[in-house]
Amino acid sequence: MSGLTARHTGPGPAAGAEDGTAARVVDAAKVYGTGDAAVRALDGVTVGFPAGRFTAIMGPSGSGKSTLMHCAAGLDSLSSGSAWIGGTELGTLGDRQLTLLRRERIGFVFQAFNLVPTLTVAENVTLPLDLAGRRPDAEWIDALIDVVGLRDRLRHRPSELSGGQQQRVAVARALAGRPEVVFADEPTGNLDSRSGGEVLALLGRAVHDMGRTVVMVTHDPVAAAHADEVVFLADGRLVDMMTAPTAGRVLDRMKAFDTKAFDGRPAGGGGTSS
Amino acid sequence: MNSPTRAGGTPAGSRSASTGAGRASLRIGLAGLRAHKRRFAGTFVAVFLGVAFLAGTMVMGDTLRASFGKLFADANSGTDTVVRGADEVTASGPGPGPGQGTREPVPTGLVDAIRKVPGVAAVAPVIEGAGELVKADGKSLDTRGPTVAGNWIDEPGLNPYKLVEGHAPKAPGEIVVNRDAARRGGLEIGDRTLLRTPDPVHVTVVGVATFGNEDGEGQTTYAGMTRADAERYLMPKPGEATTIKVRAGPGISQQQLTERVAKVLPAHYEAITGTQASDETQESTSGAFLDIFTTLLTVFAGIALLVATFSIHNTFAIVVAQRTRENALLRALGATRRQVLGSTMAEAAAVAVLATAAGLLGGIGIAAGLQALFPAVGFPFPKGALQIHVLALAVPLAVGLLVCLGSAASPAVRAGRTAPVAALRESATDTSGGSRRRAAIGLCTAVAGVAMTVGGAAAGPNLPLTALGAVLTLAAFVVLGPVASSVAVRVLGAPVGRLRGVTGSLARRNALRSPKRTAATATALMIGVAVVSVFTVLGASMKATLNQTVDRSFAGDVAISAQVYGAGGAGLSPQLATTVAELPEVQDSVGLGVGVAEVDGAGRRLTVTDPAALSRLLDLGKVQGSLAHLGTTQIAVAKDEADKRGLAAGSRVPLTFADGTRVDFTVGAVYDQAGLAGNYLISRAAWEPHRVQDKDTLVAIDFRDGVSTAQGKAAVTEAVTAFGSPDVQTKSEYATSSAAGIDTFLTLIYALLALAVLIALLGIANTLTLAVHERTRELGLLRAVGQTRGQLRAMVRWESVVVAAFGTAGGLGLGTFLGWALVKATDGSGTGAFAVPPLPLAVVLLVGVAAGMLAGWRPARRAARLDILRAIATE
């Protein structure tokens, strides 16, 4: 387990862009629809996710968290601005290149329905590698399986697992290819606090023991407290950031969204972390 | 939807509430249909094609029947009474020669007696026989219908043919031909050619005629000559005619005239009305053919609709399963079972009505198109208005609605049974399929079906038992489908998984997901492929039987055979065998002619030949008695037939001929192998008094020692140019040409089955489209974690291939088995061969798999176009 850190190869924390971010968006805007029905889901967001760190994205419902994550991960394209994974600008890539980039450099954990129902746990974990025709690193996968604690469930189908177990498999899958960045959209949203805690601990270990970069969208201040830093979105804009968060501080910050209408554009454009 | 009513509301109130509820189901059903139009595209197309095929067949059948009816009625409108021989001998069973209704000729002397009957306006003897025209290039005109020669009748109104060019034949050797024959034969007025009756007659074309206003009587070629010529070449002796036609004077009805004429006829002759005669001609010329043709088409429309039923049922089953949550929500909100059931049925009914209506229009379009197409491809079917009878609309309409609603019934009932709590549960796919009960029922049916099929085929043979067994076996295949599909897909899909890595194994597992669905999808294809295989095996077995017969029976070097298929051909001249026999290269040459007679009251074909020479050129097996001296008092009988009728060498057999004479023969010899020789042999001398127009169907030739086949063949070919240059064939060429008709027939069957297979493939495509829709989220996930569009497409396509392979393999197995059973069950004598042609069946398998790939094309493309984010966000 501790060997994970030592043995990891491939793009590590140093493989990001010169500014030390594994992923970033610059002046990102995303508009859905046209004319009167247009919704600015992202409105000039600039943010970098530092390599080797665990970043949480928070904000009220509809504030653009998922949109930001999708655009940063190459699942969706920006209306204007640019998105980068390491030194690669996503806007310049075609569908096939984006697919290959996702498969090789990014891992995903969604809120639910993370697993292919026809595949076993083991097959789900190695799915991105199998799709790429890459030979899985047996020791690494083996170690991962132990970390997520699913050794006795390898031959099972997703439908035979609990929600928490399914999410742990998803985390293992996200890490199986040793991606530069793991994006997780409310990975604990469907879980009770204990299962959620296990999943968050796993993500934390991926960052601190294995040197991965994790970006996680969450609603839960307790979950956000596992992160190294938190960025806050409101109405499609970056409104605040917090380093070394605690659940209490995050909760207080969130409450502020509910009580007072937000005004102005603080920290606009300067949302890089130190 | 209904306002709160007090308990115990009036009956009227509750009725209006229930109609309101009915309207609600209808509204929900139609909304569902509107929202998911694409899902029903496959159902629509399946019903449309099936109904269009059926309606097209019926409309076309009616139209052709009406056109032919009009054609014959018009052509014979001047004939009020027909006089003919009263006795008719019809030989049953397949085989060449005058099968249907051979009658004794009428003496032309009767004409004078008839002319004296009061009310008779005109009388003419009609001589009709076979006459094959030889084209300008020296080859026989290849015909698709009868080849008729006769006397040109000058009496106005009694001749169905109308001279349009040139003049009527006056001198010996002058003929009039119908326009279609002239065109196809490249013959013009003044051209000299041969007319084979079947002895070659040198003729000159002096006129061109039409049949009514058509270029010909259907496919028939006609040559009209002088009465003297016709008597000489077409009748056994002068002073005889085939029939006598009579026209009535003004004010006399057909009935009256016929009765009066009948009074002056001696025994053995009869008079019938012109209407009856034209009806009978129509029946024998086109009616029987049309009946077979439309029946055949209807059977294949039925197969297509059966296949469609499976596809449609599957579509509804899937749609209902996918809508479990929605239906459960409706139930939770207070919809009754009947309302949910009703909404599904309303959807089905809407699709049924639309598709059936479109199908009817399509069918009429097909019929109109074919009518226009026939002349273009050289079938001069008579023109006539499109006949759209009520029945031709009502039957396809009823069948279409029944198929559609019937297929939707059980899924609709299932929809009604949806538990309200299903709305709250995660909807799981139905992975059942291999239930014990199903397996048990299926196995029992299979055992019973196979046992009956094999029993009926092997012991007996008993066709009804085999047929019942075949139906049970088919049912067993359908019932066992879901049980078998998991195993079959695992086995058939294994190479896919190995070849295509994770894409292949995902495809295979997707096919395994819902065994019932996979089985239902594959079953449709299975039925289509099974029918294709049955015919492939049947055709190959028939060919093998023919080959075997020629192989065992033919002991000569080369053969000359008359056209075996199509009603046409005048046969070979009996002089051909004797001409060839005189060649220095030829050792022996014998002709085989055909005669009919009633043996113990049953019509039988006789082979008219020189039995002694025949026994040297055909292998007759062991012969009891002697073939050398049959003379005019003895016949020879094949062993099987002799056993059946209790005959042995020395038995007495009375034969009744078409001329009404009864002659007692003795069985002079019994031979073991019927083969090419047929069941009865009679000498030419014995047949001579009863003949009408002699022809041979086969001439077998043996060369002298030291003459090579090539040498001999060249000499014979040279010698037969005077006979219209029939093909001289080696033994294997002869076998192949005998089987040529089978290939033509198979091609037609394949073309007809293509529709059923197409519907089955549409079913696969439709199921896949629905599955892709159902798995949207999963596909999005796969794309998110790095599956390329290409990989996704391949995954869907391979799933399609695996399902198609399952259906095709099942169909091949079932079809081969049933083909074997059919061959055995119809082979009464036990001499038929059974052959499984590996190459055609391999082609069927390949085509099935390739078609599966094609069926997966569109769903795969649609799946690959999925927007990842939408897919992930899909509820």
Ligand SMILES: Nc1ncnc2c1ncn2[C@@H]1O[C@H](COP(=O)(O)OP(=O)(O)OP(=O)(O)O)[C@@H](O)[C@H]1O
């Ligand atoms: N496909 C779409 N079309 C139109 N508008 C959209 C679309 N997707 C998102 N939006 C809008 O963009 C805004 C941001 O949505 P997004 O899903 O990013 O919010 P979120 O912060 O993830 O919210 P939640 O916490 O509820 O998941 C919302 O106002 C939403 O309505």
Ligand SMILES: [Mg+2]
């Ligand atoms: Mg969201």
